[in-house]
Amino acid sequence: MSTSTQTREPAAAELTTGGRRFGDQIFRGLSTSAGLVILTALFLVAAFLLWQAWPALVADPADVRGGKGLVHYIAPLLVGTVMAALIALLTALPLSIGIALFISHYAPRRLASALGYLVDLLAAVPSVIFGLWGITVLGPGMIPVQGGLVDYLGWLPFFGGTSSPRSMLVTGLVLGIMILPIMTAVNREVFLQTPRLHEEASLALGATRWEMIKQAVFPFGKSGIISGAMLGLGRALGETMAVAIILSPSVRYTSVLNTSGNPGTIAADIALNFPESSGIDVNTLVASGLVLFFLTLVVNMFARWIVSRRSEFSGAN
């Protein structure tokens, strides 16, 4: 498609004359400036955040929230952010692969698209509703589960103490459910793109369905799965309202996940404190937002880089 777009250009240029060219120029100018507006917007996001965060970066450590300086304020939040996102990723990765496989290779053809739509519906639910559901249904429902984890897996460094319905584990699970649809969508697309001939060749050699998937679908979809996971990770890192509602934060470092002793996340911390902040506090929160921005930027760029690398030499598209 794109190659033929290129060949069209000179032919179109020769046709333009007089008044027509004027309309063309306006249209071309509009499109180009729309593109440039978007590019500048992304640049401005970074620039304005830096500008607003600057007072906090150069401020006297005693003036910053918490009184110990910017690093001491952001570090626990960063740990909390990564922790919640990792729990979400560990939950959602195997599930999304399984669901995508079910929809692409196991479910009856006629049902498949409807089932896919059902999973997509999960993506449409606003995050504030996920938060309210997490605190009223999943949190209380997880109390016996967390108790069981402490009883039987208490020797692991992750479980112990008094379980809380507002723990890091519950938060991570809700985030996992929230990023499930996007990861499933990416995996499903990639699995469906597996060359038909690879699959049939494998089946013709007598492979069972699972062996065919191992031989043809997974090797083909590996980079897609990774980039889908990175996209999901990016979402989980930046997710705000669900965390703000569910997690009960404290400023400590602990590997125990089932109590309310874990630090909060950057995004949730901003949402909880920004409305009542003024002066240097605002700058501090913007500085933490800047950290989050760069973190998600790196994760997303990595994901996109994997995708673009794949599309260049796979020959699938």
Place this chain on the structure above:
Amino acid sequence: MTITEHDQDTTNDTDEPSLEASGRGQGTLPEWVRWAVAAASLAVGGLLVAFLWKVNIPFTVIVGALIYVVAIYLISRTVESQRHAVDRVVTGVVTTMFLLSLIPLISLVVTVVTKGAERFDAQFFTYSMRGVLGEGGGAYHAIMGTLVITGVTTLISVPIGIFAAIYLVEYGNKNAISRALTFFVDVMTGIPSIVAGLFAVALFTLFLGPGTRMGIIGAVALTVLMIPVVVKSTEEMLRLVPNELREASYALGVPKWLTISKVVLPTAIAGIATGVTLAIARVIGETAPLLVTVGTTDSTNLNPFDGRMQTLPVYAYYSYATPGIPREPYFARMWAAALTLMLIVMALNVIARLISKYFAPKTGR
């Protein structure tokens, strides 16, 4: 990925199981066996969970799936072969994963609908919260605020998004700008919504000084989130328009801009409308950016250029976070707001599907 790599994989993987398995039974299980095993395992699992603890659907599914996997493995191993047994186990696991993922969706919908129905009445849609303490009141101001802010967002994002997509497909020719644009639009879809909110706050601090709260600031924040979605979907749709149409138009001497506006865009309009609707559905539920840019209020304010406004997600959040006493009416209104929000989002999704189904151009096949 090359063909030779696949060949190697094939030989490596199938060699040993097929040799080892050939000694066992070579029959095939009839179709009804796995349904019977599945039903039996679910029943046993349900009973086990209910007997040891209490009736619980998620645990029934998990325990039932475990029993099913073990049972089908043993049966298939004796009747069929080791390899088929593994295949059947994987089928079971994959199906279970799908069923498990439906549980949160169902639970969420049931919770929101049952709890939201209590205050889902006429008063909820016609009253604001002005002067209301405790019972009564509604979300009229929040619903209108959400509609106004989302409307402004759509007005800004859709033209920019569509023109940027036109640039990518019709003018870009894969030059440096269009490659950068494609890449950064992809990156932009991953910007955390709260960061978009902070950006809008910082931008307007420059013009209006710190601490300003206005509807338009929230709209700008949402624009940052909406534009990449519009660009992506529009670009995809424009690329689907066959080049023959464009070439036919050029051959008749029609200038490029008229070709785009009279031939390309009308062909792709259904897809673009679908994409825009889904983009609206995405931003209408955003809470965090509005929390930091628009603030909250109890009165109706429909002017996005004048002070705080209430929006549905923020209304739901504050009803939960700072309820008055007694709490119950606040929570009831919160669930009603959540239900309203969810219905709006679902309606937008359904509309999007319908547009793409009924208005899509008929392809040759």
